Amino acid sequence: MPSRLRLAVVLNEAAGSLVGSGGDALRQTIAVAFERQGIAADLNFVTSEKLRAAAEQALKQVKDGEFDAIAVGGGDGSIRTVASVLADTDVALGLLPLGTLNHFARDIGAPKDIDAAIALIAAGQTRRVDLGEANGRVFINNSSIGVYPYLVVERERRRRRQGLSKWTAMSLSALLALWRLPLRRLVVHAGESSERCRSPCVFIGNNSYDLAIPNVGARKSLDRGELSVYIAKSQSRLALAIIACRALVGLLNDVRDFRIVKGPSAEIGSRTSRLLVAFDGEVELLAQPLRYRIRPGALRVYAPPAPAPHSG
Numbered sequence: 001m002p003s004r005l006r007l008a009v010v011l012n013e014a015a016g017s018l019v020g021s022g023g024d025a026l027r028q029t030i031a032v033a034f035e036r037q038g039i040a041a042d043l044n045f046v047t048s049e050k051l052r053a054a055a056e057q058a059l060k061q062v063k064d065g066e067f068d069a070i071a072v073g074g075g076d077g078s079i080r081t082v083a084s085v086l087a088d089t090d091v092a093l094g095l096l097p098l099g100t101l102n103h104f105a106r107d108i109g110a111p112k113d114i115d116a117a118i119a120l121i122a123a124g125q126t127r128r129v130d131l132g133e134a135n136g137r138v139f140i141n142n143s144s145i146g147v148y149p150y151l152v153v154e155r156e157r158r159r160r161r162q163g164l165s166k167w168t169a170m171s172l173s174a175l176l177a178l179w180r181l182p183l184r185r186l187v188v189h190a191g192e193s194s195e196r197c198r199s200p201c202v203f204i205g206n207n208s209y210d211l212a213i214p215n216v217g218a219r220k221s222l223d224r225g226e227l228s229v230y231i232a233k234s235q236s237r238l239a240l241a242i243i244a245c246r247a248l249v250g251l252l253n254d255v256r257d258f259r260i261v262k263g264p265s266a267e268i269g270s271r272t273s274r275l276l277v278a279f280d281g282e283v284e285l286l287a288q289p290l291r292y293r294i295r296p297g298a299l300r301v302y303a304p305p306a307p308a309p310h311s312g
Contacts, residue, residue, distance in 0.1 A: 004040045005122065007094065008058035008067040010082060012074035013045045015098035026114075030073070030096065033115050037122035042067070051078060055085040062091050069302075071121060075099015076141055080280045084138035087131055087298045094121040094302040104140045104280075107219045109304040121302045128297035129222040132206035134290050139206060139279040140299075143292070145186070145268065146201035146232075149276035149283045186270050190229045191263030203230040204266065204292055211258075223306060225296040229266050231259040266292040 011030075027043065034041035046054045051074075058070045071094030072082040079095060086093055096117050097105040108129060111117045132139045185198050205228040210218050269289040277286050 004038055005069065005124075006067045007034070007039050007041045007069055007071055007121070008061055009034075009041050009043045009071045009073065009094075009096070010051065010054045010058055011043060011045045011072070011096070011098070012048055012051055012078040014048050015074040015078060026098075030114060030118075033118045036115075037118050039118070039122055041071075048078070051081045052085060055082040059085055059089065059091060068092075069094060069121075071096060071302075073098045075102060076104050076280045077282050079104050080138065080140045080282070083131060083140050083299050086300075087138060087295065090300055092126045092300045092302055094118075103217075107141075107222060108301060109307075110302075120304070123302075125302065125304065126300050127223075127303050127306055129299050129301055129303075130206055130225055131295045131298040132204065132227060132292065133295055134204070134277065134279070134292045135286055137277075137279055137284065137286075138295075141206060141280050142209075143204045143280075144201060144278045145275055145290070146199065148201060148203075149278040152278055152281065152283045153276065186268055188229065188231065188261070188266065188268050190227070190261040190266035193261055195259075197231055197259070199232050201232040202268065203232075204228070205230065206294070208262070221306065223297065225294055226262050226264060227266055227292055227294050229261045229263075229292075231261075264294050268292070 009030075027045065031041070031043060044054055044058070055070070055072070058067065061067050062070060069092040070082065070086065072079055073096035075097075076099055078099065079093075082093060094117075095105045095108075095110045096114060097110060097112055102112065105112070105117075111120060132143060134143055137143075185196070186202060187194070187196050188202065205219070207219050207222050207224050207226060208228045209230075210216060210220065267289050273287060274285050275288050275290065277284055277290065
């Protein structure tokens with residue numbers, strides 16, 4: 001009879017689902033769900049600031065033979081933190097999507113429901129997916145320069161000072177970011193091309209994003225081993241606002257709205273010595289140039305099999 005899967009589970013106690021539904025109730029729900037699936041799970045609820053240290057400790061315990069794998073509970077930021085610790089280790093990562101949007105979990109096909117997500121881990125199916133990296137910082141979804149990092153900084157400032165909800169603060173911050181509209185003069189080297197541009201937003205995806213309905217903002221594949229660099233062509237507040245509206249209704253056009261370059265690496269330079277850069281919704285101030293690269297198959301995750309590529 002096979003032994004039980006021993007799982008070190010690191011959960012961000014500030015994740016949206018935990019805060020919104022009451023931590024104690026959800027803690028019990030998660031514990032019962034693991035037991036129901038026959039998994040010996042050690043649950044460790046930590047703050048965002050201690051998440052990386054908890055992941056590093058869990059990895060050490062796996063290497064010491066105390067656990068077989070690791071799971072993370074939280075949103076994309078939490079997954080990014082743990083993924084950066086597990087990159088290239090061959091230790092499998094399970095996902096409990098407890099964040100607000102859960103883009104990464106959606107794109108690999110992990111269920112939103114806690115019981116179903118834990119059942120997926122119990123099934124034991126894993127596959128390898130790519131990670132993006134810039135100047136040593138890993139990202140699971142995307143990185144961006146320009147208007148979005150400013151929006152995030154302003155959103156968090158309003159939440160901290162005014163106690164606003166995430167979405168209210170985001171809406172107000174979007175108006176301010178649009179008004180200020182940071183147009184960056186950049187030099188972008190990607191693939192075989194090199195160009196100078198002036199853009200309010202450069203978006204670097206871990207693999208390609210769909211820009212059309214019904215899958216706008218989603219990725220069909222996370223294992224093609226390529227970065228996708230999207231350079232917004234808009235040069236005015238009105239033009240950028242129109243692009244934002246098109247994005248909301250799934251009417252973006254890759255030729256009209258963006259210059260798109262794909263490849264295994266990219267380098268972005270600016271006249272300024274440092275740039276605000278967003279990684280999966282979290283912002284850092286980095287010295288430039290920004291050196292991006294794809295890390296093929298760097299993360300092993302519990303997930304359904306990858307969908308077969310379309311022919312044609």
